[in-house]
Amino acid sequence: MTQTIGIIAGILTASSLLPQVIKIIREKKAEDVSIMMLIILMLGVALWIYYGILREDLPIIVTNAFSLLLNITTVVLRLKYK
Amino acid sequence: MTQTIGIIAGILTASSLLPQVIKIIREKKAEDVSIMMLIILMLGVALWIYYGILREDLPIIVTNAFSLLLNITTVVLRLKYK
Known part of the structure; x- marks a missing residue:
């Protein structure tokens, strides 16, 4: 039970950037998305690995x-559609 | 050593929304930030708690x-500066 909750929590937090990626691809703009947020998140996630x-x-x-993977994708899109 | 890495990783991922909050307050706009990202992240973080x-x-x-706390702040700002 506890482990299942941990796994669901992990899947949710790990995939949270997915809607952001989809939104940027759809709207072709991302200037309001903080690059510093993505960099800090990337460092944190790399350390988690x-x-x-x-x-x-x-x-x-x-x-x-x-x-x-989602983070790197978002950074590339953010730099493309600044 | 391992525990220290886990703690630093946790602090980095937990505080990654801080630059996003600062950016929105400064620029008074946030339409490119995905609300769905914030909601999924909120569910995930709540489950982690x-x-x-x-x-x-x-x-x-x-x-x-x-x-x-940062997530709720970002949602409020996102709805204010849509």
Whole structure:
């Protein structure tokens, strides 16, 4: 039960950038999105992946790797549609 | 060492919305910021707090409570400066 809640929480926080990615692609603008937010989030998520590797915790690695992928996508789109 | 990395990772991901909040207050606009992103993130963060309570894990509760506070602030600002 507790673990299931953790997994759902992880999936939700990891995929939260997905609607932002879709919105930028649709509207072709993103100037209001903070680049500093994306950079700090990227550093945090990268550290979570490192933490997951050290703890040999696969769910942490996988959800944060997905989050990092979405984060990099958002940064590229943000720089394209500034 | 591992725990320190986890704590730094938690602080970074939890505070990543702070530059977004500052940017919106400064520029008084936020239409490019996805509300759906904020809602999914809010659900995820709320579940992380619940997970932290179940696991009696104070760092998880504290970092995610801070994240929730920033998230609610961003939602209010997003609705104000749409």
